[in-house]
Structure formats: structure tokens, C-alpha cells
Amino acid sequence: MPKNGQTQQFNKAAFQAAVEKHLTTTYASTDETATARSWYLAMGKALAEISTGNLLATEKNLAEQKARSVNYLSLEFLIGRLTGNNLISMGLYENVAEAMEEMGQNLTDLLEEERDPALGNGGLGRLAACFMDSLAAQEYPAVGYGLHYEYGLFRQSFVDGRQVEAPDAWRGIEGYPWEVLRPELSQEVSLYGHVEGYTDENGVECRRWVPAMSVEGVAWDLPIVGYDNKSVYPLRLWECRSNAPFSLARFNDGDYVGAQYSALEAGNVTKVLYPNDNHDQGKALRLMQQYFHCACSVADILRRHEAAGNSIESLSELETIQLNDTHPTIAIPELMRILMDEYKLGWESAWEISSKTFAYTNHTLLPEALETWSEALIQQMLPRHMEIIFEINHRFMKQVEQTWPGNNEVKRKLSIIQEGPQRMVRMANLCVVSTYAVNGVAALHSELVKRDLFPEFNELFPGRLTNVTNGVTPRRWIKYCNPGLSALISEKVGNDWPANLEKIAGLEKFADDAAFQKRYMAVKKENKQRLANWVEENMGIELDTDAIFDIQIKRLHEYKRQHLNLLNILALYHRLLNDPTFDMHPRVFFFGAKAAPGYALAKDIIFAINKVAEKVNNDPRLGGKLKVVFIPDYRVSLAEILFPAADVSEQISTAGKEASGTGNMKFAMNGALTIGTMDGANVEMREEVGDENIFIFGLLVDEVQKLKQEGYDPYRYYHADSLLRAAMDLLETDEFTPGNPGQLAAIRHNLLEGGDPYLVLADFADYVKTQEKIDAEYRDQKTWARKAILNTALMSKFSSDRSIRDYANNIWKLEPVSL
Ligand code: F58
Known part of the structure; x- marks a missing residue:
């Protein structure tokens, strides 16, 4: 718990009285009529009384x-x-949990009431x-x-x-x-x-x-x-x-x-x-x-x-x-x-x-x-x-x-x-x-x-x-969203790492420690279970937490290449059904993304992923090896469940197009391994974790520019690569839209006739190969754990405190x- 924060100002009885007061006078509820929402609101108001006082004091001090x-x-x-995060910053999380418990309210449930x-x-x-x-x-x-x-x-x-x-x-x-x-x-x-x-x-x-x-x-x-x-x-x-x-x-x-x-x-x-x-x-x-x-x-x-x-x-x-x-x-x-x-x-x-x-x-x-x-x-x-x-x-x-x-x-x-x-x-x-x-x-x-x-x-x-x-705040993106990992980190490096992320490097020496690896992976498993529960409750899809959780969450945009990810999924689908020698570790591909309402192709990509998901999630021939989950209404509060649960982080933009990315950092801090191009901050993440602990693929910025100057022809790749062709051609059939062939064809059309502006086809083969490498490496859980721990340990540069x-x-x- 923070030492010199706002904790000392906390008076439990006074706080409870403030909650009661807001419950009755601000929200016109009694203990009998109050809903979880009115309790959350009353608690929020009582907390805001504390923060507003400190806000005015800060303003005055700075002016003086x-x-x-x-x-x-x-x-x-x-x-x-704000509520959960502010409670942590104020050092009041436990105090308020206890105060609310005495009033018959569970803090975790109340926090879910906040939009x-x-x-x-x-x-x-x-x-x-x-x-x-x-x-x-x-x-x-x-x-x-x-x-x-x-x-x-x-x-x-x-x-x-x-x-x-x-x-x-x-x-x-x-x-x-x-x-x-x-x-x-x-x-x-x-x-x-x-x-x-x-x-x-x-x-x-x-x-x-x-x-x-x-x-x-x-x-x-x-x-x-x-x-x-x-x-x-x-x-x-x-x-x-x-x-x-x-x-x-x-x-x-x-x-x-x-x-x-x-x-x-x-x-x-x-x-x-x-x-x-x-x-x-x-x-x-x-x-x-x-x-x-x-x-x-x-x-x-x-x-x-x-x-x-x-x-x-x-x-x-x-x-x-x-x-x-x-x-x-x-x-x-x-x-x-x-x-x-x-x-x-x-x-x-x-x-x-x-x-x-x-x-x-x-x-x-x-x-x-x-x-x-x-x-x-x-x-x-x-x-x-x-x-x-x-x-x-x-x-x-x-x-x-x-x-x-x-x-x-x-x-x-x-x-x-x-x-x-x-x-x-x-x-x-x-x-x-x-x-x-x-x-x-x-x-x-x-x-x-x-x-x-x-x-x-x-x-x-x-x-x-x-x-x-760029950087991201370790308070929200580790401490708050991943309490299991946070406890483990604190045990090894002390509890002041959220304000001094350099301290997290102290984990490096435990990367080969078998007992630590076990505990680290147990936390990952719990976080995967938390996500799997959410998916089951909200989408009715059952997931196996032994599968690789592979996650791409960001706005839907051609340059971010969610459709490259989709093409690999289609290639896996094709191989599972057509190549008896092919095997893979079970994998769940998660997506979360909003498309700008006027961006037709982005919306088509969402539609295609959803249609592919419907089919593969219910196809017994796949033996449960392949699942696709498109989380609806992706937002910060869902990100807080998704980042801690990832094994693999998808950062696959065309080189030179993603200015930085910040989700890439959140994943790595929480122990996901990145599959990514030499783009944005991926480049610096590779410098920090070392080439062995990140999966880099694809054309470099200068190669992208050169290929475009020379006159890029997507058909060349299409004709030369039978797996790519199989994946692309699935988009023209009615495999995923029974009775309605061609409903997914816009993507294929954009890539072939539209000139493939973001070089999806050019990077496909290397992407598939790198995904295969991930598949092989995941099967060795010790090596995987070591790499995941090193990702957490070596991310201190990407604290927004440093930025x-x-x-x-x-x-x-x-x-x-x-x-
Ligand atoms: C993003 N830009 C970059 N713009 O794409 C990303 O690489 C970077 O990590 C991040 O900024 C932070 O530096 C971005 O999100 C917008 O959303 C604008 C909103 C208003 C219209 C124009 C785009």
C-alpha cells in the first residue's frame, strides 16, 4: 500500500456516512430501494469529495x-x-473494500457498475x-x-x-x-x-x-x-x-x-x-x-x-x-x-x-x-x-x-x-x-x-x-488489471515498482527459476480463465485455457492488417481439413476492434471474421483446435481483462505505418510474446527484450518503399503460393456464408484488384512461418515461460513515467x- 498517499486522510466512519448521505440525498435511495448502481454512484461521490478537496489544494499550491x-x-x-484506478492511486482500495463490505456491498461488483x-x-x-x-x-x-x-x-x-x-x-x-x-x-x-x-x-x-x-x-x-x-x-x-x-x-x-x-x-x-x-x-x-x-x-x-x-x-x-x-x-x-x-x-x-x-x-x-x-x-x-x-x-x-x-x-x-x-x-x-x-x-x-x-x-x-x-501507465496496465502478477512481482522486487518501473528488471534473474516459472504461468492461467469466463457468460462460447490465447485488439484499419491475421486463420482451417500431416497446438484467436462507421472495407473485415468464427467454432472436424472470438464493443474495461490473458500479441502493421502502438507494450508487460513487424515501438521492444524473445517477421520500411517503387504486384504472390491461394479463394466460396457465396469477396478483391495497398500478400508467407514457430515454441512450456518472464522484466522503458x-x-x- 502507498505510504505517503492520501490514505491517512481516510476515516472509515466518516466515509460510510458520506456514502449514506449521497445514497439518500443525492440519489434518493434507501437501504431497501438502493440498487448496485446507486451504491456505486454514492460511493463514487463520497470518494470524489476527497479528490476534489485535494484538487483545489493542488491548484492553490501551484499558483502560490x-x-x-x-x-x-x-x-x-x-x-x-476511474473508480478502481483512483482507489489504487489514493491507496484506499482495501480500506474502501472493507468499508463497503460492512455496508453489505462487494467492491468488485460495484466497480462493474461504472460505464x-x-x-x-x-x-x-x-x-x-x-x-x-x-x-x-x-x-x-x-x-x-x-x-x-x-x-x-x-x-x-x-x-x-x-x-x-x-x-x-x-x-x-x-x-x-x-x-x-x-x-x-x-x-x-x-x-x-x-x-x-x-x-x-x-x-x-x-x-x-x-x-x-x-x-x-x-x-x-x-x-x-x-x-x-x-x-x-x-x-x-x-x-x-x-x-x-x-x-x-x-x-x-x-x-x-x-x-x-x-x-x-x-x-x-x-x-x-x-x-x-x-x-x-x-x-x-x-x-x-x-x-x-x-x-x-x-x-x-x-x-x-x-x-x-x-x-x-x-x-x-x-x-x-x-x-x-x-x-x-x-x-x-x-x-x-x-x-x-x-x-x-x-x-x-x-x-x-x-x-x-x-x-x-x-x-x-x-x-x-x-x-x-x-x-x-x-x-x-x-x-x-x-x-x-x-x-x-x-x-x-x-x-x-x-x-x-x-x-x-x-x-x-x-x-x-x-x-x-x-x-x-x-x-x-x-x-x-x-x-x-x-x-x-x-x-x-x-x-x-x-x-x-x-x-x-x-x-x-x-x-x-x-x-x-510512447509509454503506458504501469498502475492501470499491470497493478490494477493484473493483481496476480502484481503480487508476484512485489514479492520478488518489492512493492514500489508501480512508481519505479526500473525495479521490474529485478525479475530477470528469476527467468530460469523453475518454481517461479510455475507460479508465473499459474497466474497467466488464472487470467486466461477470467477471460474464458467472460466469453462464456457474454458470448456463450466455451474455451480451453490450455490453448494458445492469441489476441489482436486495436482499431480496425487496413494498415493494422487484421485481414492478414484472418488469412492465416483461413490457412490453418484449410490445412486442418486438407492436410492429414498437419497438426497444431490448439489456439484461440481473439479480436477486438471498432471500425469507423463510414469505413466500408473495415466493416467488411469485421463481418468476415465474425462469419469465419461462426463456422470454425462449431465445426467438429477441427477437433477444437481452432477458435475465433470477436469480442464486441472493445473498450478500456475489456482491455483490462484481455491484456493479462494473452499468450501471443499481434502487432502486424505494414512497416512504416504504425507510429508507435501502445497495446504492444501492455501485452509484453503482462507476459505475452509479440508477433510483429519492424514497425513503431516494436523496434524498440525488440532492442529491450532481445531478438530471441520476440517474433519479428515481414518487410522492413525500406523494403516496403522499394517494393512499391518497383511496382508491387499482389498477383505474383497469389500465384506463387498455394496456401495463400487456398486461403484467399475461401473468401469467394460460401464456406462461411452458406447459400451466399461472395459475401466475403470484397476483401479478396481489395487485395488483388485493389492493389493490396498495405502489402498483406507480400508479408503472408513470413507471417505463416513465424506463427508456426510460435506453435512449436509454445509446446515447450519452460522456454515459453522464460521468454514471457523476460518480456515482463525488460519492459521498464515503456512506462509512461519515462515518456x-x-x-x-x-x-x-x-x-x-x-x-
Ligand atoms: C495513434 N493515432 C497511432 N490517432 O496510430 C499509434 O501508432 C500511436 O501509438 C498512438 O496514436 C499514440 O501515439 C491515433 O490513435 C487517432 O485516433 C486520431 C483521432 C482523430 C482523427 C485522426 C486520428
Whole structure:
């Protein structure tokens, strides 16, 4: 149990009284009428009383100390359930379990009542959540700024194998017990209108925005509780409300309420999270979300700065703003606008402050995910910002001209404005020009950012482009989700590893210890049983925990290649039925993935996997050797059951496409062996665990690029490999869709006629071979146990505490401040 955390403040009787009070006064329940849900809510409220007190104390302390802080701006924070995690951070898990037991309630059951706040899509949003946890654990002063979506990522179900989406009202009708409304922090956000010039009282020519409408931003704080310390940092989520009545004077002054936004209801702005992963849609409402988020957040940062008695000139000394991808980029012209139009600073002074305040993280090289916004749209919604972006670009183009005189091609390439029939603003270019640091999220990815995405920027701004390898929080992703393993680790290396993951290396010396191997594998078996129970209860599929549990859980995307995994399953199916000499260790292939609702091929892949699952799970000819389980509605709380239960972790993206991956790290920490390409953080994981303890296959980045340049022909592989052909051709039959041949043919078509953009066929043979190697090695349980233990032992680099220290030391220049 944490020593110096928030434990000492715990008074059991007072806590129980608080729970009772909330049960009766907040949720109008009596002991007789209370449901598990009302008990969970009342308990959550009682706990939030403690965390809110510490949140206010932390805020006050940081203001008094004039501490330098980071402001993490992200459109997504995929935090997952807070109650269990916060109990661990507060050091109150056992105390509260006991207190609730005395009230006749089982804590584990109550924790199941919480619905996941799914305020993010996938990796990027989950990273933001891990980072907040690590900032608080290490007491680096921080505020997370996000949006208070009414609906989080859609809920997924399957109807006849096809994905069906439903809205995710994550707060329920009662509201979320951990959130606290901060009405005093409300902000007014302007939109539309025009820009006018005027002469101020000193005779200086100025510009100002005359907006046509405004909305109100209301702040909700969620507590990010520091593990084993007293600090609590806010995750501040803005909700948009309409602030009626609109200024009538403006309405009378011409047609300000254009057809484009007259129908707009302010309540729409934060209604729903856009469900795209690695794909940019360019919708006006999305731009409005982004600006609303930035306007509220920048105003709040300036409010805090001033309230602590600091001058605007010292902004970049006390505050840094990290942009989580380009989604909050509009914060840059917003700060410039405020500095110039409201604080009356000149361009140079404003630029000096702004460009030393912002830093930017790039999470993708995929061209379709690089954000651009139509100039016309920005011009209409944010006319003053567009003017400022033009000015930034104008000055930048002069700099380019100095470095590459007369070179129009390089100007066209680097310009923030992309020319064409519809001029577009390239948000990534705006970020690189306007920030003091740009980082990729894994060593390989950051090299590719420099080499392929921004080579000229790297020349122009030496040292600006850097790397910070991602990480994940060991509190949620080992201690909380894998109590069996955690107890074993603590026994061997002491119990301070969750805050000091380097300590976990102490396990290395037990990798060959037969007794330890046995206990380690027994924990794995229990975790597999926990997952098998979930599957049996929720899906009615019975599983054998002696089988290899092989898991691929991540968003559904062609570049992540769930269909490569499927092709191997089809190959196994084919061999089990047609090759009498073929044998395999029983294996269960698990999938968990949501497809963006508009992404047809991704949805087809889900359908295909579900149809194959239906068949193989019920085919007696397979002798139970092959099972396929597609877990519906994959989310953080299910991830907490899946990661600890894995034997094999699937990280099989086309080399160069997955910026980092973070699930890969969670699996390895929990003792799964990776089958993966030389992509993202897999490369660094291999460096840490050694080549013998990871299964690497497939083309390297440069081989992928070369093959594409030479003209890749998927048919070449199809014709040359009879197993591949057998697997592919199964997709055209009615083997898995009886009576309806061709229902799965879209995938085959995409791979052959569609040119196989992610080189699935090129990597197939090596993937199959590597899976065979895994099959053989799993049969030697001692060797397998050794490798699994070494994976746990050698993962300390991938704690998000280390990532945050890298940011703090190399980019933000932050010092911890304890409460
Ligand atoms: C992910 N990006 C990367 N984007 O794909 C993954 O490799 C990396 O580990 C992770 O970021 C953290 O660095 C990602 O999840 C999104 O979901 C965006 C959401 C908004 C629209 C564009 C994609």
C-alpha cells in the first residue's frame, strides 16, 4: 500500500456516512430501494469529495509557488473507468473494500457498475490518459484540457456478424460521480462575423474581430489522482452551451446569421466524439469543436497565469502548451490573436511568446490522416484567425526564399497554404513553423518524420524535430488489471515498482527459476480463465485455457492488417481439413476492434471474421483446435481483462505505418510474446527484450518503399503460393456464408484488384512461418515461460513515467512540485 498517499486522510466512519448521505440525498435511495448502481454512484461521490478537496489544494499550491506547468491539449482522453484506478492511486482500495463490505456491498461488483468514459478513439486518446496519470504520479504540474462530449465513442454490437453502432451516453442519466462542475471557470467563445481595422487611442492601426455569435464553455473537472502522493490534477473538459440571447445589435447589422450557421445549436458542438481513427473528415462541426476546445483552454491558461500575478510577457516561462496531434492547432492563431488584439502586443512580441509556448506531437504519417482545413471554411468561421495564418505563412515563405532562393517547388511543398481548386490549410505545417518542438512517438517514427515527412523543415529548423517514445501507465496496465502478477512481482522486487518501473528488471534473474516459472504461468492461467469466463457468460462460447490465447485488439484499419491475421486463420482451417500431416497446438484467436462507421472495407473485415468464427467454432472436424472470438464493443474495461490473458500479441502493421502502438507494450508487460513487424515501438521492444524473445517477421520500411517503387504486384504472390491461394479463394466460396457465396469477396478483391495497398500478400508467407514457430515454441512450456518472464522484466522503458520524464527534461523543462 502507498505510504505517503492520501490514505491517512481516510476515516472509515466518516466515509460510510458520506456514502449514506449521497445514497439518500443525492440519489434518493434507501437501504431497501438502493440498487448496485446507486451504491456505486454514492460511493463514487463520497470518494470524489476527497479528490476534489485535494484538487483545489493542488491548484492553490501551484499558483502560490508560481510553478511552471504543462497544458496538455487533446480532443481525446480515453480515460476508462476511474473508480478502481483512483482507489489504487489514493491507496484506499482495501480500506474502501472493507468499508463497503460492512455496508453489505462487494467492491468488485460495484466497480462493474461504472460505464467507461470513452472520450477517445484509440491510441492517441489512451496515450493522453496514460500521460495524465504519469504527470500526476510524478507531480509534474499539469492541466489536461479536453471536451466534455455528451456521447463518447459509439457502442458496438453485431447483428448477423455486421457492426451496428449505438450512441454512448457515458454519464448515464444521473451524471458521472467523479466530475465536478466549475461554473466560475466558464468562458465565452465567439464565432463567425468579420474583421475590421480601426485606429486606437494612440493613433496605431489595429485589427479586431467582430464576431457574429457566441457560445458558452462550461468546465467540468475530472480528478487525476497522483499515485502514492497527495497531488490531484484536473482533466478539464469543456461543454458547449448556448448563451442566449444572442446580441441583437449584431443581427440588425446585416446578414450575420448566414444560412450556414443559422441552424446551429450551441449544444451540438460537444454533442459527440467523431469516431474516425487515422482519417480526417473535414466537417465544419469538427472545426467548431476544435476551435471551441482551444478558445476555452487558451483563455483558461491565461486566466490562471494572470490570477497567479504573472505578466503576459512571462507566459512562456511559466506555461507550455502541448498539442496532441494537429487537432488543437487553432490554439496557435488564437493565442496570437489575443496577444495582439487584446493585449496590444506587436507581431514580433506576440510571436516570440507564442512560438516559445507551443510544442506539437505528431502521431501519424498516413497522408489521409494529416489534417487540412479549407481556407474558405476557416475564413468564414474564424476570419481573424485566417488573417493571422496568412501572416504566419507570409513571413515563413520569406524565410524559405532566403534558404532556397527562387525555388518554387520547395515553397509549394512547405507552404501552410496548399494551392489547388480549393485552397487548404495544412495544420501540420502550421504546427512545425509555429512551435519550439515537434516530436514523433517512437524512434523509427520520428526518424521517418524527419526523413520522409518533413525533411526540409528539419533542415530549416535544426533540432526542432525530436523523438519521445510512447509509454503506458504501469498502475492501470499491470497493478490494477493484473493483481496476480502484481503480487508476484512485489514479492520478488518489492512493492514500489508501480512508481519505479526500473525495479521490474529485478525479475530477470528469476527467468530460469523453475518454481517461479510455475507460479508465473499459474497466474497467466488464472487470467486466461477470467477471460474464458467472460466469453462464456457474454458470448456463450466455451474455451480451453490450455490453448494458445492469441489476441489482436486495436482499431480496425487496413494498415493494422487484421485481414492478414484472418488469412492465416483461413490457412490453418484449410490445412486442418486438407492436410492429414498437419497438426497444431490448439489456439484461440481473439479480436477486438471498432471500425469507423463510414469505413466500408473495415466493416467488411469485421463481418468476415465474425462469419469465419461462426463456422470454425462449431465445426467438429477441427477437433477444437481452432477458435475465433470477436469480442464486441472493445473498450478500456475489456482491455483490462484481455491484456493479462494473452499468450501471443499481434502487432502486424505494414512497416512504416504504425507510429508507435501502445497495446504492444501492455501485452509484453503482462507476459505475452509479440508477433510483429519492424514497425513503431516494436523496434524498440525488440532492442529491450532481445531478438530471441520476440517474433519479428515481414518487410522492413525500406523494403516496403522499394517494393512499391518497383511496382508491387499482389498477383505474383497469389500465384506463387498455394496456401495463400487456398486461403484467399475461401473468401469467394460460401464456406462461411452458406447459400451466399461472395459475401466475403470484397476483401479478396481489395487485395488483388485493389492493389493490396498495405502489402498483406507480400508479408503472408513470413507471417505463416513465424506463427508456426510460435506453435512449436509454445509446446515447450519452460522456454515459453522464460521468454514471457523476460518480456515482463525488460519492459521498464515503456512506462509512461519515462515518456513524461523525457518530455519534462528535453522539451517542457518542467520540475516536479510536491504537495
Ligand atoms: C495513434 N493515432 C497511432 N490517432 O496510430 C499509434 O501508432 C500511436 O501509438 C498512438 O496514436 C499514440 O501515439 C491515433 O490513435 C487517432 O485516433 C486520431 C483521432 C482523430 C482523427 C485522426 C486520428
